[in-house]
Amino acid sequence: MTTRLDNRKVDELRKIKIELGVSKNAEGSCYLEWGKNIVIATVNGPKPVFPRHLADPQKAVVDYKYRMACFSVSERKSPVPGKRDKEISLVSGNALESAIMVEQFPNTLIDVNVLILSADAGTRVAALTAASLAAADAGLPMRGMISAVAAGRANEQLVLDLTKDEEDTADAVDMACAFLMPQKEIVLLQMDGFVKKEDCSKILENALIGAEKIYDIQKKALLEKYPLEGEIQL
Ligand code: CDP
Numbered sequence: 313m314t315t316r317l318d319n320r321k322v323d324e325l326r327k328i329k330i331e332l333g334v335s336k337n338a339e340g341s342c343y344l345e346w347g348k349n350i351v352i353a354t355v356n357g358p359k360p361v362f363p364r365h366l367a368d369p370q371k372a373v374v375d376y377k378y379r380m381a382c383f384s385v386s387e388r389k390s391p392v393p394g395k396r397d398k399e400i401s402l403v404s405g406n407a408l409e410s411a412i413m414v415e416q417f418p419n420t421l422i423d424v425n426v427l428i429l430s431a432d433a434g435t436r437v438a439a440l441t442a443a444s445l446a447a448a449d450a451g452l453p454m455r456g457m458i459s460a461v462a463a464g465r466a467n468e469q470l471v472l473d474l475t476k477d478e479e480d481t482a483d484a485v486d487m488a489c490a491f492l493m494p495q496k497e498i499v500l501l502q503m504d505g506f507v508k509k510e511d512c513s514k515i516l517e518n519a520l521i522g523a524e525k526i527y528d529i530q531k532k533a534l535l536e537k538y539p540l541e542g543e544i545q546l
Contacts, residue, residue, distance in 0.1 A: 316466070316467075316471060316478065317466075317467075317475065317477045317478055318475060318477075320473075322469055322470065322471045322472065323471075323472050323518065323521065323522075324472065324473075325461070325472060325473045325522060325525055325526070326346055326347030326348075326349075326473055326475070327345075327346075327347060328344070328345065328346050328526070328529050329344070329345040329346075330342065330343070330344050330345075330442075330445065330529065330530070330533035331343045331344075331533075332445060332446075332449045332533060332534070332536075332537045333449055333537060334352065335352070335354050337354075338354035338355065338356055338446070338450075339355060339356050339357070339449075339450040339451070340354065340355040340356075340446040340447055340448070340449035340450025340451065340452070341353065341354045341355070341446050341449060342442040342443070342445040342446040342449060342533075343442075344438055344441065344442040344445075346434065346438045346441075347432055347434075347473075347475065348430060348431075348432035348475070349428070349430060349431060349432050349433075349434060349435055349438045350384075350428070350429040350430040351426060351427070351428055351429065351435065351438045351439050351442045352426070352427050352429065352442070353424065353425070353426045353427075353439065353442035353443040353445070353446040354423075354424070354425050354426075354446055355422065355423070355424050355443065355446040355447045355449070355450040355452070356422075356423040356450070357372065357417075357420060357421050357422035357423050357450075358372050358417035358420035358421065358422055358452075359420060359421055359422075359423070360419075360420065360421070361373060361419065361420060361421040366421075367418075367419040367420070367421075368418065368419070369418050369419055370415065370418055371414040371415045371417065371418055372412070372414040372416075372417035372418070372420045372421065372422050373414075373420070373421050373422070374405045374408055374409040374412065374414065374422045374424060375405065375421055375422070375423050375424065376401050376402075376404050376405030376408055376424040376426070376443065377393075377401050377424065377425050377426065378397055378400040378401045378404055378426050378428070378435075378436065378439050379391075379393060379397055379425070379426070379427050379428065380397070380427075380428040380431060380435070381427055381428060381429050383429075384428045384429055384430050384431045385431050400436045400439075403500055403502065404426075404436060404439060404440050404443070404490075404500065405424065406499075406500075407440060407458055407460075407490045407499040407500040408424060408440065408443055408444060408447065408458055410455070410458075410492055410497070410499045411444060411447070411454050411455055411456055411457065411458050411492055411499075412447055412452050412453070412454055412455075413452070413453040413454065413455065416453060422447075422452070424443050424446070424447070426439040426442060426443050431476075432475055432476045433462070433474055433475050433476040433478070433479045433486070434461070434462045434473060434474065434475075434488070436460075436488055436502075437460035437461050437462050437488050437489070437490065438460075440458050440460040440490050440500065441458065441459060441460050441461075441526055441530065443458070444457050444458035444459075444460075444530070445457070445530055445533060445534065448534055449534075449537070455492065455495070456492045456493050456494060456495055457492075457493050457527060457530050457531075458490050458491070458492060458493070458499060459490070459491050459493045459523040459524070459526040459527040459530060460488070460489065460490035460491070460500065460523065460526070461473055461489060461519055461522035461523050461526055462474055462486055462487060462488045462489065462519070463487055463489065463515045463516070463518040463519035463522060464479075464484065464485040464486040464487050464503075464505065464515055465483060465484065465485040465505070465507065465511065465515070466478035466479070466481045466483070466484050466485075467481050467483070468483060470511065470514055470515060470518060471518075472518050472519070472521070472522045473522060474486055479504075483505075484504070484505055485503065485504065485505035485506070485507045485511075485515065486503065486504045486505060487501070487502070487503040487504075487512075487515050487516065487519060488500065488501070488502045488503070489501055489516065489519035489520075489523065490523075491519075491520060491523040491527075493523060493524070493527040494527065496520065496523075501516075
């Protein structure tokens with residue numbers, strides 16, 4: 313087995329550091345470092361919807377905005393949201409909505425903002441992982457956490473959590489996956505690259521193993537800020 317470009321094992325995540333409640337102006341917030349990715353997520357709401365016709369009488373509307381700071385990548389990123397930002401915002405908002413009990417808050421808005429301060433591949437999954445924690449930090453009732461990670465192929469081996477250098481290899485496959493945990497429901501699945509059917513299943517299995525590790529890290533971060541008393545099992 314060849315070693316990875318950053319010497320990690322094939323199933324090893326990059327180092328993750330999480331801090332909750334970092335923004336005093338948001339109801340919930342999360343700062344996340346994941347390898348060389350740096351993300352900040354805030355959640356506000358439920359609050360009134362303007363203009364009113366955008367309200368949904370059945371549930372809260374989750375308005376998820378994924379943005380990259382101009383300085384987050386080596387070539388200056390335009391602050392104007394492009395097609396990629398809008399696509400990521402839409403699919404991520406749908407994924408996060410599946411975790412929040414939106415039906416409890418009809419005719420309201422839940423505002424989710426995620427800013428990528430530094431990007432090194434896997435930013436959409438880092439963003440969702442942080443946004444889910446920010447939603448919990450905001451005290452929203454939730455069915456579970458969204459634990460998201462990318463898995464794929466680089467340099468002829470199946471790997472977990474690709475860096476940008478790995479994503480840029482000739483045979484790269486990058487599958488962004490998000491799971492509602494602990495239910496293990498897939499709530500987001502996107503893929504770049506070409507892959508055989510059997511490798512596709514294996515990559516998905518690797519992603520779930522990664523998501524289980526992410527879920528443990530998320531629970532630890534939540535318990536650090538909100539210690540539980542007694543024998544409650546998360
Ligand atoms: O970040 P993620 O893997 O979710 O999305 P991607 O579209 O596959 O982008 C992979 C990486 O390309 C990003 O994390 C950035 O490091 C880089 N990128 C960039 O340099 N400039 C952009 N406008 C978009 C992405």
